[in-house]
Amino acid sequence: MIVVAGPRQVGKTTLVRQALAAHPSTFVAADQALPDAVDPFGQQGSAFLTQPLAGSSPNAEWLVAQWMQARAKTRARPDDTCHVLAIDEIQKIPRWSEIVKGLWDADRAENLPLHVILLGSSPWLMQKGLSESLAGRYEPIRMAHWSYGEMQEGFDFSLDEFIYFGGYPGCASLIREEKRWRQYVRSALIHPNIEKDILQMTRVDKPALLKTLFELGCGAYSGQIISYTKLQGQLQDAGNTVTLAHYLELLSQAGLLTGLSKYAGQKHRQRASSPKLNAHNTALISALAGYTFAEAGNDRSYWGRLVESTVGAHLINTASDDCEVQYWRESPAEVDFVLTNGRKLVAIEVKSGATFSVPKGLAVFAGKFADCRQLIVGEGGLPLSEFLSRPAEDWLE
Known part of the structure; x- marks a missing residue:
């Protein structure tokens, strides 16, 4: 997977969005409050108890759900081309590196052509998670302040x-x-x-x-x-x-x-x-x-x-x-x-x-x-x- 890390406000999100404009992709951000909660009386009511409340911060369940949706889009592609999942401010998710490791390894075992891009603006937390769980599974792209x-x-x-x-x-x-x-x-x-x-x-x-x-x-x-x-x-x-x-x-x-x-x-x-x-x-x-x-x-x-x-x-x-x-x-x-x-x-x-x-x-x-x-x-x-x-x-x- 690709990891794009660097200080705030140096254009990481803009860069990735522009790069993905011509590719089948999903871009989600872990630093934004969640939208309305699931309707307990609707078709997704069985998942209601595991869903975070509306307005709360994304959590581990949210991360898994986003990944599962990206997997489904990848499998649905008739030409077997890849789908790209980009997750911004990934370090905001508790235990994010452990979760990503499990999901990534499962995709590799299945030979699923899902490409993943992780973005983060907290270099300390990003490096901590990458070194603890994701060694050998990513290529870093470090962005610095503009020259x-x-x-x-x-x-x-x-x-x-x-x-x-x-x-x-x-x-x-x-x-x-x-x-x-x-x-x-x-x-x-x-x-x-x-x-x-x-x-x-x-x-x-x-x-x-x-x-x-x-x-x-x-x-x-x-x-x-x-x-x-x-x-x-x-x-x-x-x-x-x-x-x-x-x-x-x-x-x-x-x-x-x-x-x-x-x-x-x-x-x-x-x-x-x-x-x-x-x-x-x-x-x-x-x-x-x-x-x-x-x-x-x-x-x-x-x-x-x-x-x-x-x-x-x-x-x-x-x-x-x-x-x-x-x-x-x-x-x-x-x-x-x-x-x-x-x-x-x-x-x-x-x-x-x-x-x-x-x-x-x-x-x-x-x-x-x-x-x-x-x-x-x-x-x-x-x-x-x-x-x-x-x-x-x-x-x-």
Whole structure:
């Protein structure tokens, strides 16, 4: 089966619906309330007691029923061609992976040509279910936030507009009305990501702390290295550093905010390092920071942080499983980003100022790691637009 997973509002549902338009298919969503209940006095009355109530969330019985209907449509096809069943937000169904495993294996035993596509916007829950029950039974398609090239082609974004407004296609038409755009990002993107995809899906003992960590990390510290101890000082009821690290990992898995580790060559030193915070989409920064598009462009210090966060988000979103994104610092020397795949090493410095000078951090890093490739992005180096047009692993070739 095919598994399409990725953050909210990146076009997973639209992509699958468009792909299925020319094929016999059934598309159902597990995040929508059920329609009217079965009439107990009608032809389906015998199934009444097992049906979920109208307005309730789909459950295991609903999932089995959808699968059975798709099986019937497949068997009814005279030319023995396949039928496609696509289930959106599958992770909302309790024990979904166990149920899918049983149904899928039964179809394979019967050689039934029913094709299945599963979609989900909670990467943590999707991966948990896939690894526990469905190993060897699926091919993943991972969708990330939209790139500069995609936003430029789809919505005619300029480079500066992409740096500030980020890569969410759903609100691209609102950028001329910034108040509406910010409200959309907060209510349709940030709130559901945290309230539904994290708080309702996994145990979080301090939900207020999780929300504050996200707001602080995106609004004030994206693009900056900050110790967990300093974060504790910025947060009320912060708990211990282990809790903060866990919450930051949940935010990362939801496609919101990542804490990059320090490149040190030794794994135990990397794990013990202070994280460099980076939003996965600069729209999350701009919606929280309080700067308008014009104000952000006029504040060179703030704009430089946005540019660096844009580069970091691009690397995070386009890195493959064997490409690790990190940073490096040995005070006062620092390198913005370090890419490695275990064999090759690339040190990246982002320059957004009007004047160019060779970054000292690159020279110090190259002195310690002689085989590294040095790359300057921005003023005096590779144009930012060109860098954003290629995925992270391209720079390791």
